Amino acid sequence: MTDTTDFEAKRDIAEIAVERYKQGRLTRRGFVAAMGALGVLPALGSKAHAQAKEIIVVNWGGAAKDVLQEVLCDTYTAETGIPVIVDGSGPSAGKIRAMVESGAVVWDLCDSGAGSAIILEQQGMTQPIDYSIVDKSKVLEGTAYKNGVGNYVYSYVLATNPKMLGGNVPQTWEDVWNVKDFPGMRTFRKSVRGQLECATMAQGVPLNEVYEALGTQDGINAAIAKFRELRENIIVWGSGSDSQNLFLQEEVAIGNIWSTRAHLLKDQMDKDAFNVSFNGGVIAPGIWVVPKGNPAGTEETMKFIAHGQKPELQVKWLEMIGSGPVNPEAAELVPAELAPYNPSSPENLATQILYNDEWYAKNQIAAEELYVDALIN
Amino acid sequence: MPRINEKVSYWMLVAPALAIMVIFYIVPVLGIWKIAFTEPETGVANFVAMAGSNAVKTSFIITFRVAAITTIGCLILGYIVAYAISNFASKFTPLMVALVILPFWVSVLIRSFSWIVLLGRSGIVNDTLKGAGLIDAPLRLMHNETGVLIAMIHVMLPFAILPMLTNMRGISGAYVQAARSLGASEWTAFRQVYFPQTMPGVMSGALLVFVLSLGFFVTPALLGGGRVLMISEYITYQIQEFLNWGLGSALSVALLIATALVLLIAARFVNLRSALLERK
Amino acid sequence: MQRSAFQIFFQTGAWTVIAFLVLPLLVVLPISFTDTSYIGLPKEGLSLQHYVNYFTDPKWLGATWTSVWIGVVVATCATVLGTAFAIGCWFLSDRASSIARWVLITPILVPPVVQSLGFYRFWVVLGLIDTHVGVILAHTLLALPYVSISVFAALTNLDRNIPRAARSLGASVMQTVWAVVVPAAKPGIATGFIFAFIVSFDEIVGVLFITVRRVSTLPKMIWEGIQDNIDPTIAAVATVLVVITLVATAIGVMRKK
Numbered sequence: 027m028t029d030t031t032d033f034e035a036k037r038d039i040a041e042i043a044v045e046r047y048k049q050g051r052l053t054r055r056g057f058v059a060a061m062g063a064l065g066v067l068p069a070l071g072s073k074a075h076a077q078a079k080e081i082i083v084v085n086w087g088g089a090a091k092d093v094l095q096e097v098l099c100d101t102y103t104a105e106t107g108i109p110v111i112v113d114g115s116g117p118s119a120g121k122i123r124a125m126v127e128s129g130a131v132v133w134d135l136c137d138s139g140a141g142s143a144i145i146l147e148q149q150g151m152t153q154p155i156d157y158s159i160v161d162k163s164k165v166l167e168g169t170a171y172k173n174g175v176g177n178y179v180y181s182y183v184l185a186t187n188p189k190m191l192g193g194n195v196p197q198t199w200e201d202v203w204n205v206k207d208f209p210g211m212r213t214f215r216k217s218v219r220g221q222l223e224c225a226t227m228a229q230g231v232p233l234n235e236v237y238e239a240l241g242t243q244d245g246i247n248a249a250i251a252k253f254r255e256l257r258e259n260i261i262v263w264g265s266g267s268d269s270q271n272l273f274l275q276e277e278v279a280i281g282n283i284w285s286t287r288a289h290l291l292k293d294q295m296d297k298d299a300f301n302v303s304f305n306g307g308v309i310a311p312g313i314w315v316v317p318k319g320n321p322a323g324t325e326e327t328m329k330f331i332a333h334g335q336k337p338e339l340q341v342k343w344l345e346m347i348g349s350g351p352v353n354p355e356a357a358e359l360v361p362a363e364l365a366p367y368n369p370s371s372p373e374n375l376a377t378q379i380l381y382n383d384e385w386y387a388k389n390q391i392a393a394e395e396l397y398v399d400a401l402i403n
Numbered sequence: 404m405p406r407i408n409e410k411v412s413y414w415m416l417v418a419p420a421l422a423i424m425v426i427f428y429i430v431p432v433l434g435i436w437k438i439a440f441t442e443p444e445t446g447v448a449n450f451v452a453m454a455g456s457n458a459v460k461t462s463f464i465i466t467f468r469v470a471a472i473t474t475i476g477c478l479i480l481g482y483i484v485a486y487a488i489s490n491f492a493s494k495f496t497p498l499m500v501a502l503v504i505l506p507f508w509v510s511v512l513i514r515s516f517s518w519i520v521l522l523g524r525s526g527i528v529n530d531t532l533k534g535a536g537l538i539d540a541p542l543r544l545m546h547n548e549t550g551v552l553i554a555m556i557h558v559m560l561p562f563a564i565l566p567m568l569t570n571m572r573g574i575s576g577a578y579v580q581a582a583r584s585l586g587a588s589e590w591t592a593f594r595q596v597y598f599p600q601t602m603p604g605v606m607s608g609a610l611l612v613f614v615l616s617l618g619f620f621v622t623p624a625l626l627g628g629g630r631v632l633m634i635s636e637y638i639t640y641q642i643q644e645f646l647n648w649g650l651g652s653a654l655s656v657a658l659l660i661a662t663a664l665v666l667l668i669a670a671r672f673v674n675l676r677s678a679l680l681e682r683k
Numbered sequence: 684m685q686r687s688a689f690q691i692f693f694q695t696g697a698w699t700v701i702a703f704l705v706l707p708l709l710v711v712l713p714i715s716f717t718d719t720s721y722i723g724l725p726k727e728g729l730s731l732q733h734y735v736n737y738f739t740d741p742k743w744l745g746a747t748w749t750s751v752w753i754g755v756v757v758a759t760c761a762t763v764l765g766t767a768f769a770i771g772c773w774f775l776s777d778r779a780s781s782i783a784r785w786v787l788i789t790p791i792l793v794p795p796v797v798q799s800l801g802f803y804r805f806w807v808v809l810g811l812i813d814t815h816v817g818v819i820l821a822h823t824l825l826a827l828p829y830v831s832i833s834v835f836a837a838l839t840n841l842d843r844n845i846p847r848a849a850r851s852l853g854a855s856v857m858q859t860v861w862a863v864v865v866p867a868a869k870p871g872i873a874t875g876f877i878f879a880f881i882v883s884f885d886e887i888v889g890v891l892f893i894t895v896r897r898v899s900t901l902p903k904m905i906w907e908g909i910q911d912n913i914d915p916t917i918a919a920v921a922t923v924l925v926v927i928t929l930v931a932t933a934i935g936v937m938r939k940k
Contacts (some may be wrong), residue, residue, distance in 0.1 A: 155750060211524075211546075216629050217644055261546045262629025274721060277524045277546065391645070398640075399458035402465065402632045416771030420764040420827055421783050428824045429786065431801030431904060432793060438804065439820040480700045483707040487697030491690065501936045502701050509708055510904050511883035513921040517707045517908065520714055520722055520918070527710060529722070537904040560704055589689045620888055624907060642800070662792060667690020671718045679791070680784055 032139055032219055032310065058112060081110045081322045081330050084117040085137040090347060094137075097342050098334045110330065116313075119146055126151045126318050134320040134327045140383040143174030143313045153316045159328040164335040164353045168380045169311040176311040176352035177334060178343060181285040181369035182220030182377060183307045189299040190279040199228040199306045202280055203252060203260055210279030213272045214253070216262045218393045219386070220308045223379065224282055225252035227306045237382045246393055254400040262401065273300065285369045289348030293366060302367060304374035310381035311352060344368055432659075439503060439652035449653035459637070459654065463661075466633045469551060469623065470616035474563075476556040477612045478605060481563035485604070489571035500568075507561050513623045518554040519545065522626070546628025553620045563608035566678065570604025607678035610669045617662055634658050708925050714918035722915055733919040743904060743920065750884050750901040753815065757822040757883035762876045763822070765830025769871075770864050772831075773838045774846075784835070790829040795888040798825075803892040813895040821893060822883035829882060830875035837871025838864070 081102075085094055091114035091287075099110035105199045115121075118135035123146065125131050140147070146152045153175040162170045165367075169176030184202065186195045193283050202224070214221050223236050226249045231239045239245040253260070261278055263269035269283040273291050288302045316327050340351030341359045350369035351357065357371045369378070439449050453459050486500050501537060508516065521527050522544035529541040544550050551604040574597070620635040627636070639649040666675065686694075717723055718730035768787060774781040790798060802821050803812070811817030833905050841864065849859045865872070887902040894903065900921070908917045 211543075216640070257630065260630065264629065268910060275523055275525065395456055395458055396646070398632065399456075399461060399639075402630055403457065403461040409856060410775065413771045413774040414846070416746070416767040417775070417780065418771075420768035420787060420831070424787055424789075424827060425825060427805070427820060428790060428798070428801075431684045431805035432789075432798055433801075434804055435797060435801050444900055480703070483693055491694060493851040497696065497936055497939055499701060501932050502705050505928065505932050506704050507706060507926055508881060508932070510887075510902060510905075512885070512887055512902050512909070513924060515712070516905065516909055516917060516921060520710050521707060523722075524722070530724075544796045555926055557704065557707060560700070569729065593689070597930050601698055614792060618796065620794070620796050635849075638796050638800070652800065655794075655800055658794055659797060662794065666792070674828065679788060681839075 034142075039136035039183040042057070057255060061064060067185060079108055079326075079359050080321070081108060081134045081326060081340065082108060082113055083135045083137075083330070084113045084115065084133045086116050090114075092345050093343070097339055097346065102330055102333045103340060106329075106331070108326070117145050118142070122146060122150050122315070122317050123149060129319070131317050131319045131321060133317055134322040135330065136315050136317065137177060138174065138228070138315045140171065140174070140311065140313050140381075141168075143171050143315050143388060144383065144387070146315055147171070151318055152361075153318055153320070153324055155316070155331070156268050156324065156328045159325070160331050161335060164355065166309075166311065166352055166354060166375075166380075169313070169352060171313065174313040174315045175331060176400065177314045177331075178340070178349040179311045179352050179369050181304060181307040181309045181374075182215075182224070182282055182381075183285045184224075184303040184305060184367075185273065185281050185283050185288050185291065186301045186303070187273060187276065187279045187295075187299050188301050189296065195301055196280060197303065197305060199224040200230065202282075203228045203256055205256070208280065210259070210323075211261050211277060212256065212259050213261050213263050213269055213278040213281035213382055215269075215282065216264045218390060218397045220310070220381065221253075222246065222249040222284060222393060222396070223308045224306055225249040228252055233306065233379050236379055236387050240385060240389070246389065246396070250393070250396045250400045253397065254403075257401050281309045285350065285367065289367050304369065307369070307374070307378040308381050309350075309369050309378045312349070343388075406669050434494055434657050435652045435659075438648055439656045442649040442652070447651040452650060453653050453657065458632075462632050462634055462637045463657075465548075465631060466617060466635075469548065469555065469631065469633060470613050470619075472552055473555040473559055473616045474609050474613045475628065476552070477559045477563035478609055480556065481560055481567055481608060482601075482605065485564050485567035485571050488568060489574075490576075503561055503564050503568075506557070508532055511558055511621050514558055515554055515622045518550065518557070518622075518626060522550050546630070548627075548631050550628075551631045551647040553624050554626050555619065557570060558619075558622055559616060560610045562611045566607035566611065567601065567604040570607070574600050603674065603677075606669070606673040610666075610675075610678050614662055614665055618658060618667065691838045707814055711918045711921040711925060714915055715922040717915050722918065734916045735917045737919045737923070742899070743916065746899045746901045746904040747926070749815075749899060753819055753900065754880045754884040756819050758876045758880040760785065761826035761830045761879040762821045762872060764833050765827050765873075765875055765879075766865070766868065766872050768827075769831045769834035769838065770860055770868065773835060773841075773864070773871070785833065787831050788801070790825045791828045799889045799892040802889055806893050812893055813897045815898055817893050818890060818898055818900070822886055823879075825886060825889065826879035826882040827876035830872075833875040833878060834868050834871040837868045837874075841867040893931070 043267065053368050081099075083094065083099060085091060091112045095110075095112045099112055102108065113133065117133060119136060119138070122133070122136060122138075122142075125133065133189075143152070155170070155175045160175055165176040166179065169179075184196070184199065190210055191208060192333065194205070194208065195374040196202050202209055202212060210245050222240060226236045226239050226245065227233065229248060229252065235308050241247065247354070261272060263272060263281070263283065266284055266287045269281060270287045271293055272278045272281065274294060285302070285304075285307070288300075291300050292302065314331055316324065320327060335353050337353050337356035337359050340353050340356040344350055344356075344360060344364060348367065350371075351360075352370065354372075354375075357365075357368065360368050360371065365373075370372060434520050440447065442449075484499070484503060488496055488503075519526070523529070524541045524543075524545070526545070529538070529542060532538045533541065544553070578600070579592045581591070582596045587595070618635055619633065620639070623631050623633045624636045624639075627633075632640070635658070638651045638654045638658070641647040641654065669675065669678075713724055714722060715733055716729040716731070717733070719724045719726055765787075768783075772784050797882050802817075806812050806817050806821075809817075811820065845867075846859045846863045849863050850856070854862065885902060886900075890898075890900050890903050891893075891906065905917055905920060908914060920934055
């Protein structure tokens with residue numbers, strides 16, 4: 027099985043924070059992961075013998091590191107007196123594995139993805155989540171794994187520019203494929219993640235049958251064929267900021283982009299020039315994992331995860347960088363003007379499907395190949 | 404034996420640069436071959452995957468097509484410039500030469516950036532045309548092959564002009580004059596007498612532009628909108644997005660072989676020595 | 684003299700092509716003075732905000748400085764190594780040295796992405812990823828062909844009898860090289876140095892592969908700027924660089940006259 031964790035998405039969230047605060051930029055995408063894949067161990071300094079009463083949380087760096095520190099960690103320290111420190115060096119599955127196997131675990135809690143969580147669990151690198159401390163009901167259904175639990179969510183959404191479209195805005199993916207009534211360029215991600223789903227919906231497949239349809243080679247081929255059909259109207263985005271630029275520069279009128287980027291665009295563009303619809307969106311969770319033998323111990327770390335489930339903290343997270351609360355209870359606390367941009371509001375949840383990691387583990391590589399071919403050939 | 408002694412001291416001058424080049428350049432590039440045959444497992448699996456992939460095939464076709472059109476475009480435009488510079492001497496000639504070389508000193512990134520600014524949907528070209536009432540809807544000049552070709556020709560043009568210029572400057576005017584005095588029209592004299600003499604310059608320019616275009620990365624990546632996927636971009640895509648070093652390396656090997664083949668074929672028409680080694 | 688249609692075609696054609704070459708370099712100029720926060724022509728007035736941003740942002744300035752000093756170090760290393768190499772080859776002028784010269788120009792022929800993959804993997808082994816030394820080494824390798832070509836070209840005009848005479852008068856090999864050959868190669872050495880600096884100063888693909896966050900060069904900042912958020916600061920940076928190039932070219936043309 028391949029690791030399907032969307033590191034790009036995670037890094038993008040970090041990047042957004044960077045942009046938000048203009049505090050410099052993140053490392054070039056891809057290379058951190060490459061380092062991880064090469065098994066380059068982080069330098070094991072004095073922290074190898076960290077005090078038990080200190081929690082090291084690892085995410086993907088940038089200023090998302092600062093937001094995590096401020097929103098979750100400092101508040102925890104204020105409540106309990108236990109210092110929590112964020113390390114932004116990127117907890118790829120490869121690095122976590124290397125750390126656990128070398129026996130020198132310095133990380134307590136890692137911001138991972140469902141794909142990595144499943145692999146790490148199979149390899150025996152992570153600990154089960156203690157659901158007597160962490161509340162299973164406080165995460166979205168489908169994001170509570172044996173050895174991992176949801177921490178925030180983001181979505182692939184339908185973004186449009188009503189001004190460019192003359193007010194006539196596509197409401198569904200079927201509309202997006204209707205070039206006659208909705209002329210203009212569209213943007214889709216350079217990878218199939220979150221993209222084949224919408225091409226499947228564009229064929230009239232109902233939301234809850236999408237992955238079923240994609241479960242067969244015919245289903246995949248049909249989705250790919252949809253892209254082949256539309257390709258003259260497609261510009262591809264490689265990074266989250268890419269997608270943002272395409273809208274800002276009015277290169278595209280329609281696109282399938284991350285909700286976190288849409289969250290930025292709504293502030294950057296005129297009110298009548300940007301619109302987001304979660305109709306037919308694909309919602310993906312970030313997942314906490316705890317490496318085996320973590321220095322702070324299981325219980326402490328679980329308590330911290332539980333702390334992070336507090337709705338008010340998750341709402342703050344949404345306000346600051348646009349990643350949605352994984353705790354359904356948080357939706358009520360979201361300010362009205364932000365609610366339409368919240369991937370996990372009840373209204374938005376009702377029209378989305380959950381990103382299916384098992385499907386990606388099985389099919390992604392083959393599908394990517396077909397996808398590239400459909401777009402360029 | 405002083406002569407051998409002398410040879411040794413000349414090799415001592417050669418050795419440092421050569422050693423560094425072999426150890427830190429040739430060895431790593433050969434390392435790519437090794438990766439292609441050993442990751443994720445030993446064998447030719449990467450090459451089998453590559454050969455069976457339609458996307459790879461298409462990407463190679465795009466690469467060769469873009470390189471070929473760029474080359475032809477550069478030759479035609481470059482020939483005109485080189486001809487004017489070497490045949491109509493005026494006080495502007497040094498300026499023309501300086502302006503041809505000028506883009507060389509400006510980084511490819513900045514030049515690509517300029518084209519992004521010019522060719523975008525709400526870029527300067529479209530805005531100007533719209534302002535002048537020539538078009539209603541913006542033209543699609545970027546994020547497609549058109550944009551890539553315009554920018555590629557811009558980047559590669561000096562590489563075509565300079566060898567042709569060197570060549571044309573060495574051509575004596577006597578032959579054309581003789582043809583003219585024998586009654587040939589200006590055009591006939593050019594076509595039958597002058598043009599054949601410029602072929603070596605044209606071929607060196609063509610070779611240089613074609614080989615450099617084959618491996619070009621920056622401009623297609625920035626202006627292609629992801630759909631003009633040349634091999635170099637495909638390689639980075641495989642490695643950055645999927646950490647697929649095996650396939651990425653296999654593609655690199657294929658690109659290296661393609662480049663070598665082009666050079667081998669070119670060697671029959673072009674004096675590689677003067678085109679590459681003794682280029683001015 | 685009446686100009687024929689033939690001549691008019693080539694002359695106007697040539698100037699049109701030169702306009703195509705040069706004018707696009709100048710578009711960055713108006714953009715850099717835009718008063719908007721996005722790429723576009725000035726709307727209500729000219730603004731220097733993007734220049735202010737460039738000249739006050741430590742990241743841009745740091746990257747510029749890094750590029751300059753790395754460029755100088757690279758140019759120096761490549762010039763020393765490449766000049767020695769070319770002179771040695773010029774003296775030898777045999778089959779083996781000719782092969783050596785082909786080996787040295789391979790970086791011109793190998794696609795940038797391919798060589799950068801090679802660098803990346805090898806630099807990981809050597810621990811040179813994301814270090815200045817790693818960048819300097821890579822750039823020196825990429826600059827060597829240009830130095831060796833231009834020095835060698837300068838030497839083709841040198842009469843072989845001169846160093847021979849020096850040797851017969853009792854000068855050692857090194858004395859001959861230093862006193863006779865190097866002065867003759869000077870124009871080529873100068874050209875090589877400038878080329879080497881520019882190669883390093885503009886290099887992007889290699890830097891993208893072998894640096895992560897500690898080393899940031901100007902091209903890398905521009906690349907990330909174009910990819911991440913197209914902000915007019917890039918236009919200000921580009922304008923500064925284009926103007927420097929224009930001035931240098933103008934001085935060059937004047938001096939030739």
